[in-house]
Amino acid sequence: xxxxxxxxxxxxxxxxxxxxxxxxxxxxxxxxxxxxxxxxxxxxxxxxxxxxxxxxxxxxxxxxxxxxxxxxxxxxxxxxxxxxxxxxxxxxxxxxxxxxxxxxxxxxxxxxxxxxxxxxxxxxxxxxxxxxxxxxxxxxxxxxxxxxxxxxxxxxxxxxxxxxxxxxxxxxxxxxxxxxxxxxxxxxxxxxxxxxxxxxxxxxxxxxxxxxxxxxxxxxxxxxxxxxxxxxxxxxxxxxxxxxxxxxxxxxxxxxxxxxxxxxxxxxxxxxxxxxxxxxxxxxxxxxxxxxxxxxxxxxxxxxxxxxxxxxxxxxxxxxxxxxxxxxxxxxxxxxxxxxxxxxxxxxxxxxxxxxxxxxxxxxxxxxxxxxxxxxxxxxxxxxxxxxxxxxxxxxxxxxxxxxxxxxxxxxxxxxxxxxxxxxxxxxxxxxxxxxxxxxxxxxxxxxxxxxxxxxxxxxxxxxxxxxxxxxx
Amino acid sequence: xxxxxxxxxxxxxxxxxxxxxxxxxxxxxxxxxxxxxxxxxxxxxxxxxxxxxxxxxxxxxxxxxxxxxxxxxxxxxxxxxxxxxxxxxxxxxxxxxxxxxxxxxxxxxxxxxxxxxxxxxxxxxxxxxxxxxxxxxxxxxxxxxxxxxxxxxxxxxxxxxxxxxxxxxxxxxxxxxxxxxxxxxxxxxxxxxxxxxxxxxxxxxxxxxxxxxxxxxxxxxxxx
Numbered sequence: 001x002x003x004x005x006x007x008x009x010x011x012x013x014x015x016x017x018x019x020x021x022x023x024x025x026x027x028x029x030x031x032x033x034x035x036x037x038x039x040x041x042x043x044x045x046x047x048x049x050x051x052x053x054x055x056x057x058x059x060x061x062x063x064x065x066x067x068x069x070x071x072x073x074x075x076x077x078x079x080x081x082x083x084x085x086x087x088x089x090x091x092x093x094x095x096x097x098x099x100x101x102x103x104x105x106x107x108x109x110x111x112x113x114x115x116x117x118x119x120x121x122x123x124x125x126x127x128x129x130x131x132x133x134x135x136x137x138x139x140x141x142x143x144x145x146x147x148x149x150x151x152x153x154x155x156x157x158x159x160x161x162x163x164x165x166x167x168x169x170x171x172x173x174x175x176x177x178x179x180x181x182x183x184x185x186x187x188x189x190x191x192x193x194x195x196x197x198x199x200x201x202x203x204x205x206x207x208x209x210x211x212x213x214x215x216x217x218x219x220x221x222x223x224x225x226x227x228x229x230x231x232x233x234x235x236x237x238x239x240x241x242x243x244x245x246x247x248x249x250x251x252x253x254x255x256x257x258x259x260x261x262x263x264x265x266x267x268x269x270x271x272x273x274x275x276x277x278x279x280x281x282x283x284x285x286x287x288x289x290x291x292x293x294x295x296x297x298x299x300x301x302x303x304x305x306x307x308x309x310x311x312x313x314x315x316x317x318x319x320x321x322x323x324x325x326x327x328x329x330x331x332x333x334x335x336x337x338x339x340x341x342x343x344x345x346x347x348x349x350x351x352x353x354x355x356x357x358x359x360x361x362x363x364x365x366x367x368x369x370x371x372x373x374x375x376x377x378x379x380x381x382x383x384x385x386x387x388x389x390x391x392x393x394x395x396x397x398x399x400x401x402x403x404x405x406x407x408x409x410x411x412x413x414x415x416x417x418x419x420x421x422x423x424x425x426x427x428x429x430x431x432x433x434x435x436x437x438x439x440x441x442x443x444x445x446x447x448x449x450x451x452x453x454x455x456x457x458x459x460x461x462x463x464x465x466x467x468x469x470x471x472x473x
Numbered sequence: 474x475x476x477x478x479x480x481x482x483x484x485x486x487x488x489x490x491x492x493x494x495x496x497x498x499x500x501x502x503x504x505x506x507x508x509x510x511x512x513x514x515x516x517x518x519x520x521x522x523x524x525x526x527x528x529x530x531x532x533x534x535x536x537x538x539x540x541x542x543x544x545x546x547x548x549x550x551x552x553x554x555x556x557x558x559x560x561x562x563x564x565x566x567x568x569x570x571x572x573x574x575x576x577x578x579x580x581x582x583x584x585x586x587x588x589x590x591x592x593x594x595x596x597x598x599x600x601x602x603x604x605x606x607x608x609x610x611x612x613x614x615x616x617x618x619x620x621x622x623x624x625x626x627x628x629x630x631x632x633x634x635x636x637x638x639x640x641x642x643x644x645x646x647x648x649x650x651x652x653x654x655x656x657x658x659x660x661x662x663x664x665x666x667x668x669x670x671x672x673x674x675x676x677x678x679x680x681x682x683x684x685x686x687x688x689x690x691x692x693x694x695x696x697x
Contacts, residue, residue, distance in 0.1 A: 382556035384543045385522050386570040386617070393544075396573075400560035 010317030012309050017322050019354060023338025027216070030340050037217035042224070047204075051225060054200040057118050058182035062175055064118070065125025072130055073137075084131030088124075089412065089466070090268075090459070091419030092188030093439065095120040097455050099192060100448065112194030120188050125178050129171075136170040137163050172240040180233050183226065184330035186422040187436065191443045201226040202422070205332050209339065209426060216339075223336050227329060234328055269463040272456045279453040289457055292438040296461055299353060299424075299434055300414040306357040307364045307413050308406070315365070315372055323369075327362035332422040334358055339426060348427040355423045360413045367409045371402050411469020415462035435461065475500060475534035475624055477657040482529040482539075484513070484520030491517045496675065500655035503669035505662060514661050515553075518629050521659065522548060533625055533657075549623030551631040555614040557602055563613050564589065564598040570621035581620065588616040591646050592639070608634050615643055619650045626650075626658040632666045640666045 027033060041047055099120045103111040145162040153161065182200075189203045199207060201222055208219035280286045314323035326334060334355045341351060375398055383393040421436040428437060439454030477498040484491040491513040498504045508514050519525045523543035531539040538546055549570070557566045567585050571577045577585075589595050592612040597605060605613065615631055626647075632640045644667045651658070658669075 378552075378554065379556050379558060381524055381543075382550070382552060383558070383569070383573075385524070385546075385548060385550050386621070387544050387547065387573040389544050392573070396569075397558055400558075 013314040013322045023341045026340045032216040034217050038221045041218045041221035050204050061121035064122040068126045069129035084127040087127035095124045096188045096191040114198050116192040132174040136167040140166045176237045272460045276456040283450050292433045292435045296418050296434040300417040302353045303356045303417040304410045304414045311365045323365040324362045326358040331359045335423040335426045351427045352423050408469040411465045414465040418461045478532045480530040485526045498657040501651050503658045503672040505674045547624045549618035549626045551614050551618045551628045553629040555610045559602050567616040629661045
């Protein structure tokens with residue numbers, strides 16, 4: 001590829017990268033940040049307490065999820081993969097709502113504690129682990145288990161050597177990913193923890209940046225600690241994947257072989273719709289949700305479009321690593337890094353869209369890049385020989401093969417954007433709201449019924465996006 | 474009525490090159506390209522198509538092909554690996570070249586159907602690609618190369634895996650096409666599955682063992 005072509009293709013990716021670099025520089029050199037204060041916070045006992053609290057509950061969450069996931073897998077005997085997969089992409093807020101519902105049914109006095117967070121994390125972790133492990137077991141195939149049985153292994157030993165040991169690297173990768181999710185969990189902890197001192201690192205960053213008591217040095221100190229832990233997790237993930245080879249470890253969203261996912265999505269869609277209609281009659285201000293709903297849709301569309309442009313640009317220009325930059329940070333950390341650009345370079349809304357693009361691009365790239373790597377170069381050449389120009393050859397030969405996967409992941413990115421809340425809350429400062437941030441604020445004011453209506457509407461939007469993605473695929 | 478001419482035609486690859494000093498193939502004439510494995514037959518083929526960097530003259534009729542991009546050359550090709558498109562069914566694949574030039578008319582569809590029936594494929598027209606056998610794909614690939622009336626036919630071992638009866642039918646289809654529009658045919662083959670009436674042969678040999686430079690020349694094989 002010619003240098004001019006490559007540079008042109010790289011422009012969107014480089015623009016987004018320079019936006020982050022500009023944000024970080026502006027943050028470091030702004031008057032609101034002081035190095036000495038940051039060091040003080042880094043060495044403070046308050047931060048140490050937050051780190052230990054986060055790690056303690058994250059590890060407990062992992063342990064509970066792992067034990068429950070295996071129990072469920074043994075009971076279901078590998079069934080329900082697609083349903084698990086669907087539930088694993090539900091937002092934290094949905095699990096928070098579920099926990100509140102369960103605790104209300106159990107007539108618990110106060111549902112707000114770290115134990116509730118742990119319960120929600122476990123609920124979120126189980127379908128994620130179950131889905132991933134059962135896909136891994138399916139990939140192993142039945143042959144080696146048959147060989148084990150033929151060689152004299154009983155059902156328990158065969159299970160241990162085939163299913164359990166065969167998926168060990170995968171389990172490691174999934175647990176690390178789940179650990180990542182716990183560390184970056186925002187809305188769920190905000191809703192259920194009950195506030196300081198029960199704060200995880202992610203929430204502590206946000207608390208330090210809260211309107212009226214902004215302490216950038218403290219936020220940066222917590223951010224550095226969180227980024228270091230996240231980097232360790234990411235490196236662990238890379239190590240596990242390289243040690244095991246690519247087999248059995250899929251970080252991404254894979255094609256479904258059964259229609260279970262479809263039914264799972266449709267079931268949630270119907271339930272959300274029924275719940276939302278029921279709640280709409282019980283609350284008085286259902287009309288107030290229209291503006292956040294529209295903004296959610298616009299934001300989701302923008303993020304999906306930007307993600308596509310950004311990923312394609314970084315792939316074809318050869319700067320692949322740019323598109324996975326966001327995978328090393330949480331949305332809140334990315335937001336913090338460009339927070340000082342609010343209202344300076346672009347509008348807060350565009351800031352949110354760009355941050356979410358950076359954060360979701362790795363998801364998208366994970367699916368898109370392998371598809372592009374498997375490009376039918378020979379078929380493209382054949383199409384060119386028969387008279388198609390470069391662009392037409394791509395759309396005649398490559399696009400029919402790619403479009404299913406691209407649409408599916410665009411649906412997923414849209415759904416993830418609709419449920420992401422931390423970047424919106426940090427940038428908007430109350431100027432604008434998506435369904436997620438609006439519901440989050442209602443939760444904070446203990447207006448649970450209205451917040452539930454918002455969450456259901458948000459789930460509905462996400463489920464519709466996922467359904468369209470799945471259906472067209 | 475186009476004549477294919479090559480003069481000092483050289484296909485350049487980083488590791489070796491293939492040269493053809495002087496050659497001309499008339500309309501309806503078959504050029505058989507023969508060389509042992511590894512002597513650059515496919516490179517030569519890709520060079521004519523425009524998929525590799527070349528030097529020298531490659532002229533078809535009055536047009537200098539060497540300056541045209543690959544998709545403007547209007548060549549009909551049967552690839553050794555067929556290279557059909559998996560998202561299209563058999564008949565859609567066969568009309569691919571036509572569709573790139575114009576919306577297929579009723580005549581195009583009828584011609585496609587006739588070709589399918591001439592090669593015993595009339596019952597497989599709507600079949601998805603993954604349901605076709607290797608031999609069936611080979612025949613669909615041949616039909617695809619013919620339907621849009623190319624100015625030159627390039628066939629890279631097009632009859633591999635076909636039995637003699639089918640090869641005969643393919644030959645008849647090719648001859649019918651040549652009677653409709655006489656174009657030069659470049660046929661890369663290891664052995665003659667049939668004998669064209671008008672043919673010339675291009676043999677490949679290694680010129681310089683150190684530099685891996687192959688030369689294709691008319692007349693007698695170096696081995697002969």
